[in-house]
Amino acid sequence: MIKKLLCTISIILITSIGIHAKEIGIVKAFYSKVTKNKAIEIRNLSRSDEFFQKGYSYLTDRDKMDRRELNNFFDKTKKKQTITLPNHIKAIVEFEKSVKKYKNPLSAYLGLNSLNFLIDAKGVEKVKRRKLFIETLYKQTNTCEGYIQYADMLMKGLGIKKDLNKSISVLREARMKCWNIATDLEKSLIEIKETQAKYKITLLNKKKK
Amino acid sequence: MKKIVVFFILFGIASIGFSDCTVVDVQYSHPVTDFTGKTVFTKKNTIKECTDSSEKQIGCNAWDIKTTNGELDYNVTKVGTVFKQGNGSDEASQLMAMLESQFHLFSGWEGYCDDGTLFDNPFADPMTLLSYATMVYGAASKGKLGTTAAKATADIGKAADAAKDAFTSVTDSVTKAFDDVKSALANTGPDASLGECVEKGVLSDTELINAENLSTAVTTPADPSLFESIKDMNTIPGADISFGSIGDYKLVMKFYYTDILELGMSLMPTEEEMQSANDFNMAWLGNETNNQKSLAYANCMASIGLSYPNLISSYAGFTNDTSEELAKVYENPLTLTYDQLAHLVSSTDFVGITDVSELPPQADVNTILKGGFVDSMYGVLSNDAENQKVVLIAKTPLAYATAGQAICAGRLAKAQNILTPPPDEDSSGGIAEAVGMMAVKKVLAMLPFPYNFIATVILDVLTSISSVDACHNVEDAIKMGIIQLKTNKFLNFDQCYHTKTTCEDKFLGSCILDRHHYCCYDQISTRIFAEGIKEELGLPMKECNNIKLEHLKEISFTKCAINTDPDLDIDEDGEMDQYVSAFDNHCFPGKKWDEFKKAIEASGVVNFDFKNAASQAINSLAIPNSVCEINTDSNGSQ
Numbered sequence: 018m019i020k021k022l023l024c025t026i027s028i029i030l031i032t033s034i035g036i037h038a039k040e041i042g043i044v045k046a047f048y049s050k051v052t053k054n055k056a057i058e059i060r061n062l063s064r065s066d067e068f069f070q071k072g073y074s075y076l077t078d079r080d081k082m083d084r085r086e087l088n089n090f091f092d093k094t095k096k097k098q099t100i101t102l103p104n105h106i107k108a109i110v111e112f113e114k115s116v117k118k119y120k121n122p123l124s125a126y127l128g129l130n131s132l133n134f135l136i137d138a139k140g141v142e143k144v145k146r147r148k149l150f151i152e153t154l155y156k157q158t159n160t161c162e163g164y165i166q167y168a169d170m171l172m173k174g175l176g177i178k179k180d181l182n183k184s185i186s187v188l189r190e191a192r193m194k195c196w197n198i199a200t201d202l203e204k205s206l207i208e209i210k211e212t213q214a215k216y217k218i219t220l221l222n223k224k225k226k
Numbered sequence: 227m228k229k230i231v232v233f234f235i236l237f238g239i240a241s242i243g244f245s246d247c248t249v250v251d252v253q254y255s256h257p258v259t260d261f262t263g264k265t266v267f268t269k270k271n272t273i274k275e276c277t278d279s280s281e282k283q284i285g286c287n288a289w290d291i292k293t294t295n296g297e298l299d300y301n302v303t304k305v306g307t308v309f310k311q312g313n314g315s316d317e318a319s320q321l322m323a324m325l326e327s328q329f330h331l332f333s334g335w336e337g338y339c340d341d342g343t344l345f346d347n348p349f350a351d352p353m354t355l356l357s358y359a360t361m362v363y364g365a366a367s368k369g370k371l372g373t374t375a376a377k378a379t380a381d382i383g384k385a386a387d388a389a390k391d392a393f394t395s396v397t398d399s400v401t402k403a404f405d406d407v408k409s410a411l412a413n414t415g416p417d418a419s420l421g422e423c424v425e426k427g428v429l430s431d432t433e434l435i436n437a438e439n440l441s442t443a444v445t446t447p448a449d450p451s452l453f454e455s456i457k458d459m460n461t462i463p464g465a466d467i468s469f470g471s472i473g474d475y476k477l478v479m480k481f482y483y484t485d486i487l488e489l490g491m492s493l494m495p496t497e498e499e500m501q502s503a504n505d506f507n508m509a510w511l512g513n514e515t516n517n518q519k520s521l522a523y524a525n526c527m528a529s530i531g532l533s534y535p536n537l538i539s540s541y542a543g544f545t546n547d548t549s550e551e552l553a554k555v556y557e558n559p560l561t562l563t564y565d566q567l568a569h570l571v572s573s574t575d576f577v578g579i580t581d582v583s584e585l586p587p588q589a590d591v592n593t594i595l596k597g598g599f600v601d602s603m604y605g606v607l608s609n610d611a612e613n614q615k616v617v618l619i620a621k622t623p624l625a626y627a628t629a630g631q632a633i634c635a636g637r638l639a640k641a642q643n644i645l646t647p648p649p650d651e652d653s654s655g656g657i658a659e660a661v662g663m664m665a666v667k668k669v670l671a672m673l674p675f676p677y678n679f680i681a682t683v684i685l686d687v688l689t690s691i692s693s694v695d696a697c698h699n700v701e702d703a704i705k706m707g708i709i710q711l712k713t714n715k716f717l718n719f720d721q722c723y724h725t726k727t728t729c730e731d732k733f734l735g736s737c738i739l740d741r742h743h744y745c746c747y748d749q750i751s752t753r754i755f756a757e758g759i760k761e762e763l764g765l766p767m768k769e770c771n772n773i774k775l776e777h778l779k780e781i782s783f784t785k786c787a788i789n790t791d792p793d794l795d796i797d798e799d800g801e802m803d804q805y806v807s808a809f810d811n812h813c814f815p816g817k818k819w820d821e822f823k824k825a826i827e828a829s830g831v832v833n834f835d836f837k838n839a840a841s842q843a844i845n846s847l848a849i850p851n852s853v854c855e856i857n858t859d860s861n862g863s864q
Binding site for chain 1: 518521522523524525526528529530533534550557558559560561563566607615617633634
């Protein structure tokens, strides 16, 4: 049982640090969310953005990725495996520089994605960076992702003043600007965020009474 | 217990037996009292302690043998024969060494080690049993006990001990049920995929019954306080685990026993759904994928507060580190279309609707929700029948996550929970497997009882299968216990000979775990010497300790001639096929002769003359050619 626990812990450790992500797929996903011209513009920007290149290499270049030993969960008699993992910690730092200098929305998107694989969601630095990435995505693109994340940030007051009404207005903006190109999932998310924001307003009003 | 047998060896004359008794107590009984009040006892018991001894004379020198029964000698350090540079074989040191060798003939012991496939019965571990019980208990108390909200002050160690004691009473019945499940999985084996095993195990009525029996066994404790202990396990943090810091990020988690121990899987979806769900899970967990739907799923989950770290933090009880949605599920309702609601029902309530296609096109939400997991785990905030949408509030973080899966994964939600990814050729394969298993574990209580329980049993059986070779692998030997460890050590120093192989564990009639039995001795030379003597004297090879002092005088140390040296083989019963020749010719088997000589020479002795050395050794024992022993036994009595 102790071995099982240790195994579990080791897996959690690795999982918590950040897991190997196929960034090419994620980049393609991002380009599919913006117009063709915008995609070309961002692609050109990214090619000349040294911070993006460096950050991206921490996610995709095995020589720069993190090397870790992994217990073999299924056969404890086997030797530990050495695996390579994306170094989200270092990548985020570079993406932050890229966003600050070039306002690169792709860096913001990838940075946001990397943040999703880190524990300690409310750490000060993480909140600051999340805010930077989300605002960039919201301002630089018309992706539903940008609206949803920005509305979510306003609703939770993470790194920004909590404003439920503004959150609802951002979601309304999303219905106007990205609804037509939104996927079913994104439509669901917009509806969910609207429901949650309205419900929180209801709860606040009840408390005031 | 210590029994000392003393041999007095005197020159020529018969020894004398003796019985030495000491009075240790006197008791009076059967009193008779007369009218004056005077009492006399009519019976007197005298208790004596006597020494039981035996004396033998079989030679003309004297020595003692002391046999101590009790603790096993764990000192497995190799005992070497140390005698150097003999000239011929008449050096006193060599003779003493020979005596030492002969002396150790009496210390042969039976060793054994296992080799094959091992089922390390997980149900023998009280903590595993406890994990099952927590699952069953959790099913009974869903919505009432939240690991993150609960605060308890009781001592976790005390609770664990109490539960452990209580579980002792059900171990036997659980073990029997385990055997049933184990047998049912016989044809899958350790190399089968998890999916195959689940399909075979979970979807079979027989195994369902077996697992239910197991469930009954676990949850029928003799001690009614058991469930109180389990409740504590649900609410008391089991561990604060610190991983240190990386950059600005703390890596500390708090685990509850329930969180750690519970596992979960659901029914088997189609192969296609499995593959898609696997991709979804991998994307959600951060593994590489080019599948856009998978990435969309991962984004969707993260957008409603269900990123993997958020879920882990929630399970770990770190409300500050998880998402607001999971920390305060009651403030974060979810809007679901009727389709998504149907997926949610499908993925959780196996008793009722089992497939979305079974739902009527205009299903009434109340009909869908009535009964089952969804009805008990969610509150309905509003229902828009016209647009076919319903707003639910989850009662627990797990319920929130389950609904999130239904929203983001749709009909694949059901498949999400049973996946283990296929092995990958590249270096990320290991983590893919590990994360897959982690995912299986961590989706745990999202699944309804008893399916999580059944699947957990099967998963535990599968992960309990491992190959073992205690004869040659020290780590395996340690795992198998001290006898096998000692056998391993002696065997690898060539101090044992094989006697027989038996089957230790079977799977549907086929032996999967062999037990190899050996006779082991304290020295290599002793082992060879013992083998030779047994062959010459026709003593059973299976018995390790059957060479007696008396046998020494019967041994000839003349090497068997080639034409009389039998080709000795040990048959399946551990007996020699042919010992007649060596026995009839009264000679020392040639193979053992050579082996013994080689072993002695390997220790540094040159020009070793085995026959001469052996003869002098026997002479030094002063064993005459004719029987000269006289035994006198005396028994103490009271």
